[in-house]
């Protein structure tokens with residue numbers, strides 16, 4: 016799945032838009048869903064495991080026994096796109112699964128949940144023997160807790176004999192996007208329903224009874240019965256259409272050819288009234304893009320259709336295996352909440368991930384498309400053809416797709432140089448998460464990923480981004496050519512089968528040996544330390560002695576590490592490094608402490624480790640080397656590679672937060688930024704300085720901070736003015752496009768005069784002639800800045816746009832509303848937010864408001880005054896979001912701390928899920944107080960000296 020986690024921060028704008036669009040759709044339908052949920056309440060799987068439950072019977076276990084192996088499924092579905100008399104959208108279906116008995120048993124467990132069965136001779140299923148008679152059924156029932164249909168037999172199944180199990184069932188096409196579901200959109204004023212599927216990870220069992228584990232691969236024959244004005248699609252190519260009449264309705268029965276052998280989670284089918292475009296006939300693989308007829312007519316699918324063929328061709332070459340199916344469909348699902356899903360042959364995408372907007376020149380939209388298509392197509396081999404045996408190794412599947420998709424994107428759009436900055440940025444980002452004491456190893460233990468809930472939990476950014484990062488590291492120390500070689504033989508050996516990571520390490524080792532590459536340890540031993548224990552090392556290099564040490568890097572001093580690691584939190588670390596700008600031979604740190612005399616430097620030498628962030632660690636140096644790095648940055652920063660300039664800023668701020676270097680050291684590193692024009696270092700600086708701005712904006716120290724930062728950002732602002740010919744052209748380089756976004760955001764936030772003037776002018780043009788020429792990537796910041804600088808007229812304009820537009824822009828508009836500096840507008844907005852009919856996604860509004868210096872105190876008052884309605888209005892998570900993420904983020908005084916305590920007292924009886932919410936909020940405020948106490952003077956003095964001497 017490309018579920019948005021892997022989308023890097025730069026694209027976050029687009030994914031935020033997507034997420035918000037989804038939120039709007041979902042919340043608009045929330046009443047409907049709530050009704051459906053309450054109706055289904057009895058059958059919904061409970062996520063909380065009763066703690067004292069001790070499994071006794073086979074059906075008490077979440078994993079299937081090894082008694083049965085499925086061979087093929089014949090499934091027929093008939094989705095009803097119109098509601099029945101009870102206003103329900105149903106589907107009916109039947110399934111014949113052929114399986115072989117591999118170990119004697121008198122019990123069949125098959126996954127099923129949320130389905131109603133037709134009783135056949137009093138049982139939920141019918142069993143037939145293919146090599147002789149089958150035992151008769153004794154008892155059948157549904158075991159909701161473990162999501163099984165249980166079939167008890169009168170006698171045993173014979174080893175090596177095959178049987179057929181037939182079931183007939185009905186389910187609901189609900190709006191919850193799991194199993195077989197429906198999605199709704201409006202075209203030409205008509206509401207249309209499409210039926211589609213999402214099986215990963217454990218939802219196939221919601222569509223039909225199946226052995227729903229990734230290792231139980233089988234062949235699927237799918238048949239769909241659907242209205243005559245609709246199209247049916249599935250993984251395979253259509254093998255036939257027949258007109259039929261059922262209960263007086265004229266319908267079509269579409270059958271699809273057998274799939275290749277594959278896992279249940281990759282099955283997909285869709286019934287829709289869509290248009291499509293396709294590649295020219297005569298190619299070996301047919302590629303189509305499907306979307307609403309309107310979207311197709313407007314050409315929104317053209318870009319995806321242009322890029323998918325070269326990306327697919329790139330992977331065929333990269334993996335050295337032809338794409339095994341006849342076709343690859345890419346289909347847009349309105350309001351799809353999963354980003355995209357790699358169903359083999361029928362990939363589903365949320366609309367912004369497949370369709371490009373109206374402006375040909377907006378390549379930020381294209382980037383999302385290229386990234387998503389690359390990610391999903393990469394899975395066709397890694398994941399689909401060769402599948403991990405169990406979900407605990409999901410990281411290898413998703414990490415690999417994320418790693419390789421950067422190569423695919425780079426191939427599709429070489430001039431964007433995506434691979435040069437996507438990967439490093441994601442690495443720095445995921446390090447923040449992996450540094451938490453609550454992180455987890457890439458591979459968790461198999462028994463820790465049993466329940467659907469535990470499995471769902473693994474789809475996080477550690478899995479996607481750290482997974483990609485350690486594979487990128489691997490590719491650097493074995494070389495990309497060797498990685499590719501090992502990968503190719505691995506895929507060949509295990510195609511249509513399942514693996515564990517050990518299998519991949521074995522093939523890589525073979526490739527390493529063959530290429531004669533010398534590694535200090537076998538591939539598997541090196542990788543196990545990165546995969547089986549959480550976190551990563553902080554490498555400290557003392558350039559006076561050449562002493563090198565490693566230590567588990569944790570982002571909090573209070574973090575008590577009580578999760579033991581069999582490797583004792585020690586890693587085998589490949590360290591690339593340069594001395595005075597020249598790359599030195601790679602050095603492996605294999606112990607906790609070592610000495611590399613080459614790293615002992617003379618008094619004018621400087622050293623930078625982890626060139627281009629090829630390894631996954633943070634680095635600290637002795638004070639002298641830091642000083643020499645700072646003077647290098649100020650004299651000729653280009654001598655330090657671009658990615659390392661970003662890394663140096665990021666490491667310094669992180670180490671300063673932990674007290675390992677002075678905060679002034681981190682700030683002094685930023686002093687060279689008036690000469691920096693590249694995106695990566697500015698992106699990291701922006702990320703860290705944001706905290707300073709947020710926490711200091713209402714204090715006396717903000718004046719000097721603002722003056723200092725203005726001095727740094729003004730030259731960049733002027734650089735971009737020239738680069739864009741006075742803001743009339745887009746920058747040519749892709750990374751400059753991102754940097755333009757950063758500079759406008761920072762400059763306007765710091766109230767650089769020309770910036771506000773610029774955004775206000777753009778905004779006025781839009782207000783006056785109603786065509787909006789502001790680039791998508793700049794909209795968010797431009798709107799925000801114009802609203803902040805403006806008054807009620809600007810605010811009302813955005814509000815009217817927001818009311819009128821349920822479009823992809825809604826996120827930007829919504830964000831802009833929270834930027835006003837007028838107290839009465841802020842209060843009016845907060846009041847609007849209380850009213851569910853007026854504003855969807857209230858918690859987003861409140862979180863954004865907390866970054867508004869004028870809005871923040873009003874927000875806090877509002878939360879204290881209105882907590883009753885806030886709780887009533889919605890569920891517990893609002894409280895959590897509002898209190899922890901929003902209201903408390905920049906609270907930092909003793910007085911505010913006491914107010915929070917008092918609110919906790921008042922709210923005591925209303926808290927829904929444990930009391931953690933307040934404890935966390937109090938901790939945040941306490942941490943803020945400490946931060947201020949610790950750094951206020953140091954930072955203040957430094958800022959004063961820095962701004963007054965210039």
Ligand SMILES: *[C@@H]1O[C@H](CO)[C@@H](O)[C@H](O)[C@H]1NC(C)=O
Pocket residue numbers: 088089111113179236
């Ligand atoms: C499943 O469908 C295929 C194709 O229609 C057919 O050849 C096969 O016999 C069917 N298998 C069963 C068990 O019904």
Ligand SMILES: *[C@@H]1O[C@H](CO)[C@@H](O)[C@H](O)[C@H]1NC(C)=O
Pocket residue numbers: 091108109111240
């Ligand atoms: C499954 O359902 C379809 C449609 O109702 C029907 O045509 C078919 O005969 C059923 N299959 C079996 C084996 O009963």
Ligand SMILES: *[C@@H]1O[C@H](CO)[C@@H](O)[C@H](O)[C@H]1NC(C)=O
Pocket residue numbers: 105130131185186187
């Ligand atoms: C399943 O059965 C229950 C109980 O009879 C009923 O309320 C529900 O609507 C049924 N669901 C479907 C999809 O038929």
Ligand SMILES: *[C@@H]1O[C@H](CO)[C@@H](O)[C@H](O)[C@H]1NC(C)=O
Pocket residue numbers: 243256257258
């Ligand atoms: C099915 O019916 C439609 C119209 O109802 C007709 O156009 C089409 O040719 C028919 N298809 C077959 C295979 O009979």
Ligand SMILES: *[C@@H]1O[C@H](CO)[C@@H](O)[C@H](O)[C@H]1NC(C)=O
Pocket residue numbers: 096207208242244245287288
């Ligand atoms: C198909 O046609 C029927 C009857 O004309 C109409 O009610 C329905 O909305 C159409 N369905 C789709 C998906 O266009």
